[in-house]
Amino acid sequence: MELENGYNHKVEERKRYFKSFGFWMVAAAICLIIFLVMKIAHKEEVVVKPERNNTVAPAQRVYDFADKLTDSEEEALEKLIAEQEDLCQCDLVLVIINKEMGVSDTEWTRNMVNYADDFYDQNAFGYDQPHGDGALLLDNWYHAGEADSQAGTWLSTSGKLEYNIGESEENRVWDALDSGFDISAKEAYARAIKKVAYYGIEEEGSGVSSLPWVVVLAIPAIIAGIYCAVNMKQAPGKDTTNSMTYVAGNQPQMNNQADQFLRKNTTKVKIETSSGSRSGGGGSYGHHTSSGGFSHGGGGHRR
């Protein structure tokens, strides 16, 4: 026993510990219980994925008009798309062309948008219904690698993907595509399709709102670090005097105060006006209605 005049430090320390963390212990217990109850309830739910509801659209998903893929590559991509469609419940279409689309960014964008949207609309793609959930990846190889290249990729989105995929998601699709091109065209398309499908899967409630685990670990670590630093910080004491503390009567006597003007000089500098900036090609195109009257989203990426 560490009793000193009836003062038991261990008991006091324990009280202090629970006083400091009592609230957080209760909060942690409540959160954990809610999570466990929901987890058990969720396990019991029978997840029924809706069947594809489109008999109008063709079964083909890979259209290689530019002849950039071998038969076996096309077959592999068809298989991959079928698997991804099952996961995200979206139609995923790949169209590869070698077609003049215009030199200027504006013209190129307009032609790519129209081609992609029209192809999707005319074939009535859509997983849940004709012209429904899905995306079309249009890749153009026209003069690729040359000075007057019109090569580039356009992603046309419809239905739920139109709303799930914004500019930042499009950029991730382009990152996936570019990293794949370092290996092969087939790999580039495979990676881009998987990335597009990923945004469809999340919308179905497979954890779209949950944070990455790195963040979940980092936030408590940062808060605990701040708590530790704040509680360790101590200052021995502050200087509470000032220059007038020891001045008798708090009033110095001014004998002479002079602020005499001597001279002045003036300089002038010409104000430079800035010139306008140039705009680049591609970028996100936002929501729009195609010539067929259907709503699409998407964006492009020249190379």
Added chain:
Amino acid sequence: MIFKCTNCGGNAVYSPDKKMMVCPYCGGEDTYKRKDNENSSYGLSVCPECGGTIPVEEFDSAMHCPYCDNSVIFNERISNEYHPKFIIPFELSKDKTKDLIRDKFKKLTFAPSDFLSEVRLDSMKGVYVPFWFYDYKTNAVFEGEGTKVRHWTSGNYRYTETSYYHVVRDMNIPFEKLPADASIKMPDQVMDLMEPYDYSKLSEFMPEYLSGFNAERYNMPAEDIESRARSKMEDDAKAILRSSISGYSSLVTNSQSVRVLDRKTAYGLMPVWNYVYQYKGQDYPFYVNGETGKIIGTAPLSKGKVWGYTATLFVLLEIIAASINGILGLM
């Protein structure tokens, strides 16, 4: 000398709460008489009450007898050249000081468990620290060049006009009772941080104020430590000069001087409560201004508590964050 209660013969001491001599044994107020029969010399003194040998150090002027606990004051160390001109008596009793320390450090989560315990705080000692006080009549002069800058735009041009001024300030600044502690035991930096004392409580010295407390006579003459007060005075004078100059974009000093026209020194005693907490072989001293209650000192940190508390918070927050994340994932 010691002060004895005329009612019960106990040792009468000065009470900061009652502002008078009080007998802690019978409660008698202002019922005391002085008993002078000490025989003290360097390093040794005989207690006038019990005859025990008190281990007096070179500069001690008051202390408790280790045998009978009477408060003994050494005459020759408060007389003649060691007679203080003034004193600020203790305003804060030991109990009030304990409360102040508890208030200041109660939120310090990582302090060792017994840091604020009654037993530990009870070891706190009240000490009258010797100070030299310096009065200076000074003349401070600043001479320099200031600039004022104005900008405007006309047409496609931006204009900048810089005006130059000759700036002079000549002031008489009287400084009064600039303190510098004259104790080797007390760290200078800490004693500087204890300032300011409230001089309205300055009293004429009486030995009664020392009864119940420890005290020292000055350890060195005023000249030996004057550089500290002078440096403080010069810094303050320059700051006052600068604060009287305003409105300039830049200021270049051509010359600046602080001349002392007249100087006086005085010796006085200031009240300080001293609490030394020992933790893992190291001393953690705390000093409390016995008049204003200003506390100087840092508490030790218990590594076990630092890790334990931080880890607990991390684990609890992690459970909360992971649970919420899991709940969001299921929704």
